[in-house]
Amino acid sequence: MTGNSFGSRAMLKAGRGTYEIHRLDALEKRGLPVARLPYSLKILLENLLRREDGRVVRAEDVEKLARWNAAKTPDEEIAFMPARVLMQDFTGVPAVVDLASMRAAVKLDAGDLARKDVSMAKIVVSEGLHKAVDTAIQLMGARGYSKDTPLEWMYRYARQARLVDGASEVHKMVLARFLLSEGQDFWSWD
DSSP states (O other): OOOOTTSOEEEEEETTEEEEEEOTHHHHHTTOOOTTSOHHHHHHHHHHHHHOOSSSSOHHHHHHHHTOOTTSOOOSOOOOOOSOOOOOHHHHHHHHHHHHHHHHHHHHHTTOOOHHHHHHHHHHHHHHHHHHHHHHHHHHGGGSSSTTSTHHHHHHHHHHHHHTTOOHHHHHHHHHHHHHHHGGGGGOOO
């Protein structure tokens, strides 16, 4: 159970659903100058309010961030626990590749066939590799695809990585079958 030291918890009705939110204006009402904060710090502050538990995230942590001073060098860490992470494509692909591969490996080690997880990992890895090599070739311009550069070798093997265990379309078809049979349970991490 999360704390609500600042009375920020509220319910928001949208469409057919009701969602729990944490309002930053509740901090303003308590004299904390939140409106002046940069947008990125407001996101961190809302995250702290959502995760306040009295141990990892305390009311003092929320207050310290709300009283942030741009002129002062930060000397404490913030307990940031995101629910979602959005990354630029060139930084997000390696992270997704790692997560998909690790998830498939854990399931395989546990004796599970992990067909869904393996298919996800293979799609992400092969398409990420192909995209990286293709972008590198484009950046090389006229020299791009010649025996003078290692890119020719990389491109040849990147294509093979997509074909060794079935093209990405095959794995997408496997995932589509799982989605049709499992419905919303397809997205669970159990």
